[in-house]
Amino acid sequence: MTKRIAFLIGLALALAVACGGPPDDARVGVVTPDPAQFPPVSLLLDHRCGSLDCHGARTRNLQVYGCEGLRLGTATPGCRNASGTDTTAEEHDATFRSLVALEPAVMTSVVQGKGQNPELLTFVRKARGTESHKGGTLVTPGDDQDICMTSWLAGAVDKNACARALAAPVTAR
Amino acid sequence: MTRRFYFAAVLLAVWSCGDPVHDTRVDALGGEKSGVPTGPTHRSGQPCLTCHGGQGPADLELSVAGTIYQTAAPDSPPLEGATVTVFDATQLADGGAPRTAVTNAAGNFSFRRTEWAPVYPLHDISVTFPGVAAPTTMHTTVGRDGSCASCHVDPKGPATHGHVYLVLEPADLPGAMP
Numbered sequence: 312m313t314k315r316i317a318f319l320i321g322l323a324l325a326l327a328v329a330c331g332g333p334p335d336d337a338r339v340g341v342v343t344p345d346p347a348q349f350p351p352v353s354l355l356l357d358h359r360c361g362s363l364d365c366h367g368a369r370t371r372n373l374q375v376y377g378c379e380g381l382r383l384g385t386a387t388p389g390c391r392n393a394s395g396t397d398t399t400a401e402e403h404d405a406t407f408r409s410l411v412a413l414e415p416a417v418m419t420s421v422v423q424g425k426g427q428n429p430e431l432l433t434f435v436r437k438a439r440g441t442e443s444h445k446g447g448t449l450v451t452p453g454d455d456q457d458i459c460m461t462s463w464l465a466g467a468v469d470k471n472a473c474a475r476a477l478a479a480p481v482t483a484r
Numbered sequence: 485m486t487r488r489f490y491f492a493a494v495l496l497a498v499w500s501c502g503d504p505v506h507d508t509r510v511d512a513l514g515g516e517k518s519g520v521p522t523g524p525t526h527r528s529g530q531p532c533l534t535c536h537g538g539q540g541p542a543d544l545e546l547s548v549a550g551t552i553y554q555t556a557a558p559d560s561p562p563l564e565g566a567t568v569t570v571f572d573a574t575q576l577a578d579g580g581a582p583r584t585a586v587t588n589a590a591g592n593f594s595f596r597r598t599e600w601a602p603v604y605p606l607h608d609i610s611v612t613f614p615g616v617a618a619p620t621t622m623h624t625t626v627g628r629d630g631s632c633a634s635c636h637v638d639p640k641g642p643a644t645h646g647h648v649y650l651v652l653e654p655a656d657l658p659g660a661m662p
Binding site for chain 2: 359369388
């Protein structure tokens with residue numbers, strides 16, 4: 312009899328816990344790298360990942376906006392050097408939001424770890440080709456592209472590496 | 485009971501082999517244009533690899549294909565005799581050996597998969613035409629899709645630059661063009 316009562320109390324407690332939840336207006340946050348340091352990374356992502364047939368498509372989980380691909384608003388694809396308009400602050404922000412929202416818990420962990428183990432993030436693994444990626448292997452650990460991304464994750468973006476990566480020709484493999 | 489089970493299993497296996505997404509894309513292209521025979525000049529402006537990309541229904545598999553038009557105008561005629569130059573990731577634009585194809589009467593060009601299976605990204609894609617001094621060059625790379633028209637469709641918008649063209653205005657065309 313005592314066991315039954317204990318069981319029922321336990322069950323009631325378990326139900327109470329299970330049925331309780333966060334308030335309706337609660338939000339699960341993400342600790343992100345500094346958005347103010349993101350534009351050089353955003354330009355690189357637009358250049359290497361954001362073509363309209365890849366992450367410049369609205370059907371991708373990671374959506375990259377910028378003048379080389381998908382535009383926000385009414386502008387058509389094309390940067391200033393192609394008679395268009397350069398990537399806007401809003402487009403950098405849209406790419407930032409898409410990127411940090413992919414794996415918020417993992418992003419938080421990597422950022423809180425000062426960028427240690429960036430390969431925990433799927434987008435880093437895919438870029439490095441260590442995880443299946445339709446676009447293939449795009450960066451090599453330690454090259455300018457990789458440093459551009461991982462330095463941002465670590466809290467101090469290497470603008471020079473980003474600039475060099477942006478200017479580099481498409482590599483012959 | 486046993487017969488019904490096996491019949492249902494076979495039906496399920498046949499049904500599961502289809503790709504409804506691909507089928508929908510093929511269906512969305514519609515039927516053939518009246519008066520245009522099936523072949524190299526058909527379905528200009530459509531994403532060629534939807535049918536010719538290996539999933540059918542076309543038997544001929546292409547790796548890169550598209551349509552070039554004379555001008556940027558939405559009603560532009562196609563451009564015949566243009567040379568399309570494409571580099572893949574194994575070739576640097578500076579000193580590399582690109583692949584070339586010439587457009588036919590419908591403005592269509594293609595590379596057969598059996599002749600060339602490019603390594604992505606494709607880059608420094610350009611169109612040249614006799615009488616036009618500078619090539620028209622695509623500034624961005626192609627990451628995964630060999631159909632020009634997957635991205636280059638009309639009307640222009642935030643996700644497309646419109647169809648592929650040689651010159652902006654008819655006045656920029658060399659001599660009298662059709």
